[in-house]
Amino acid sequence: MGEESxxxxxxxxxxxxxxxxxESMKHLTRTAWTSNGEQETVAAHSWRVAALAxxxxxxxxxxxxxxxxxxxxxxxxxxxxxxxxxxxxxxxxEAKSRREEQAIRQVTASLEQEDAQEIIALWxxxxxxxxxxxxxxxxxDKIETIVQHNQGSNPPDFDYAFNLEYGKxxxxxxxxxxxxxxxxxxxxxxxxxxxxx
Numbered sequence: 511m512g513e514e515s516x517x518x519x520x521x522x523x524x525x526x527x528x529x530x531x532x533e534s535m536k537h538l539t540r541t542a543w544t545s546n547g548e549q550e551t552v553a554a555h556s557w558r559v560a561a562l563a564x565x566x567x568x569x570x571x572x573x574x575x576x577x578x579x580x581x582x583x584x585x586x587x588x589x590x591x592x593x594x595x596x597x598x599x600x601x602x603x604e605a606k607s608r609r610e611e612q613a614i615r616q617v618t619a620s621l622e623q624e625d626a627q628e629i630i631a632l633w634x635x636x637x638x639x640x641x642x643x644x645x646x647x648x649x650x651d652k653i654e655t656i657v658q659h660n661q662g663s664n665p666p667d668f669d670y671a672f673n674l675e676y677g678k679x680x681x682x683x684x685x686x687x688x689x690x691x692x693x694x695x696x697x698x699x700x701x702x703x704x705x706x707x
Contacts, residue, residue, distance in 0.1 A: 527620035535590045542655065543662035550658060552589045556582065559647070559654045566650065569686055573643050577632075581647040584629055585636045588613035607637055639680070649687045652677025653694055660697040670705060673698040 535556070539549035560582040567575040588610035614633050618626035635644045656673045674695060681691040 521622060524620045524622060525625075528618060528625075531617045531620065532587075532590055535586075538589060540589075542658045543664050543668075544658075545661050545663055547663040550662070552586055555654065555658070556584075556586050558658075559585070559651050562650050562654055563647065566646070566686070570642075570646065573646065578643045578647055580632050581636050581643055582650065584632050585647060585651060587617055587629065587633060590617050610637075645680070645683055646687075648680045649677075649683050649691075652680050653687070653690050656691075656694040656698060660694065660701050666705075668705070670698050670701045 532553075535553040536551055538552045540552055540555055542550040542555070544550050544554075560579050563575075563578050563582045567573065567578055570578075591613035592609060611630070611633065614630055615626075618629050621629070635641055636647055639645050639648050656676060659668070659670065659673055662668075678691075681687050
């Protein structure tokens with residue numbers, strides 16, 4: 511009983527350390543603004559991608575919705591250490607991927623190996639975008655980002671035109687995703703017209 515209690519406490523302590531490692535996602539900002547003019551946080555973006563997945567997921571009964579939600583929740587986990595880098599400024603995919611994986615390993619280091627490996631594997635699955643769930647998660651990430659850019663109270667020099675090409679290849683998945691993208695692009699075109707840029 512005593513050893514079991516000690517092991518349970520150790521496991522719980524490691525989980526809380528992991529939770530503490532994620533706190534930075536609540537204040538680290540992305541290169542997007544909310545409708546009230548504040549910069550969006552990494553946590554807010556990840557939450558809204560997961561919320562989008564929860565609603566869209568029912569249209570894909572063949573997919574593992576639980577896995578889809580986990581992919582969406584953890585897809586930007588490396589930003590807890592690295593912060594967000596604008597898509598325009600990101601380096602080569604391979605270098606970015608290595609840095610991000612190293613950051614995720616750092617964030618999950620307190621967890622028991624099995625738990626850490628599960629999260630790392632989810633991130634690797636998202637990065638590779640080979641499974642149906644990962645492809646959908648990536649598409650939803652791009653769509654949420656564009657929608658946020660269109661909803662945001664952005665600086666006067668915000669480059670809305672960039673959205674029209676951003677993540678295009680990821681959002682050619684199927685008719686629902688193409689329609690969501692088309693509607694988001696329509697909003698982008700309206701923002702371009704409003705801004706005169």
